[in-house]
Amino acid sequence: MAYRHLFREASCVRCPDSRETVNHLLFKCCFARLVWAISPIPAYPEGEWTDSLYANLYWVLNLEVEIPKLGKIGNLVPWLLWRLWKSRNELMFKGKEYDAPEVLRRAMEDFEEWSTRRELEGKASGPQVERNLSVQWKAPPYQWVKCNTDATWQLENPRCGIGWILRNESGGVLWMGARALPRTKNVLEAELEALRWAVLTMSRFNYKRIIFESDAQALVNLLNSDDFWPTLQPALEDIQQLLHHFEEVKFEFTPRGGNKVADRIARESISFSNYDPKLFSIVPQWLRSTLIG
Template identity: 30%
Template sequence: MHEALPTKLNLRRRHCVSETSCPICEAPREDAAHVFLHCPWLRPVWFGSFFQLAPDPSILSLPIWLEAKLSQLSNLESGSEQLISYLGFLLWGVWKMRNNGTFRGERPNPVLCLNLAVEASKEFLLETTTEFLPISGGHVNRGIRHWTRPPLGFLKCNTDAGFLRVGNKAAGGYIFKDDKGCFVWGNHRQLHAASALAAEALILREAVFAAMNLNMDRVVFEADNLGLIEACREQREKGEILAIVKDIRKCKLDFPNWIFSWTRREGNECAHVLARLALCRSIPPHWCAHLPQELSTTINRDMVASAMRESGVAEERSNPPDPP
């Protein structure tokens, strides 16, 4: 830490400001320990975190406290990497909330801070390991970084959403492709959402409603938000999107062949491109008949790459190496 953070106390020492009070709670001295441990809005954050603690008011040095906490987590028999990652993203979320309160006048949201830490640490761990991730009776290889075809006779619907915290602006899109990877149909829309997770849940629900209205009984719905997919598969509950997920689950009751699948961002690139174009309002009218160049290139690349990979796998299986 080395007093590098621009807290009010450090800014005063550098003669950048004339006062040192906390912009959130107006405590007379905003140092690093106050920002991350003692500001009143942090009580539900630390108590509601995986650590379930109430920081001792006598703690005056954040670096000393952090060093002790990291040492404690490092000595755990299991789960130390996950908890250290979570702690880092929790502190990062606290700092972001503090800055939003200081410069935008936004009231810090403990629940949002906790959710951001969970999602960010989970995404970080997924991106930095190639182990297998269990999902409802099967496994998803964390190392898979490409779009894959659905089973024969199925459609695959990739969904994604973009979210801008300023003004809570969001937009999303979904794309249906057949079992060869050819584009079938898609849609996009502007969304009213309070978070990226809510935006992704809303656009997935839109895709589910579309499939239901068109009586598509064999669909793989795929997204790159693991928490959302787990919620749709009834593996976990997420209060922020519970009502949306209940709608999705209700629809699935009439379509038992539907599958909800998680993929990495690289496997969801076509929906990501569509969501970004929608957020920027850069999608031309009648785009399904004349795909935007970037989207068309992405879909074609997915289709060709998937066919080549599957052809390679089939060739390897039909021509096994000679026994030694």
């Protein structure tokens, strides 16, 4: 800020004995160091951030190359940098001060919202959509059952809908679940709630070999990886704890066409007048045409 002649002093707002530079603000400041320390981002190899902004940025922006096992969590870095910068401005210009866990939480929320939007935008259009819709549901192997899950989420609607359907190796419907919920923060959370409810119900029904299938690629990737998403972690841990009820379990992705029945259930459930869960062992009239088609 001193370089723009906005202030006479160039001291850091949090550590007055240090000169405020971009490198200090993002990496060397005591507050920035604390945020990085509690984040899932690995520390600089030497254990201390350097005096070179370029060296520090090179490290955090190339984590996928330096540490391939880190996975997608490396994409958190831009949002963490942005929140560090924004928290400094909030403190300086508005007098608002956020602690380190709050800054990290907000960066995580930014990251998760961005990831969800990428997932939605990544759903192909045109010919690719037609190919996805033409995919048919496939029955599970012998002595297995398959549970398809889905969610309906609309920004303008105060509620969302979740649903699942369980079928056997011959395609016969065993059970279905439909439920309305208060709108979650994003569509990925709604998809996760649909899956959590399905896993909980299947564990109580004592099925042993089961495939959970969804058309939400981000959700399936999350279940089949070690990625850490703090705001989703409680639901993920619930699912993990329930898995010991099964002898074998798989989480698989299917294009939209292979999940159209679960999609229809979710879209119907958003219109329910209350949030009570509904279970069906007989196919309701409103679903029959989708199931036959």
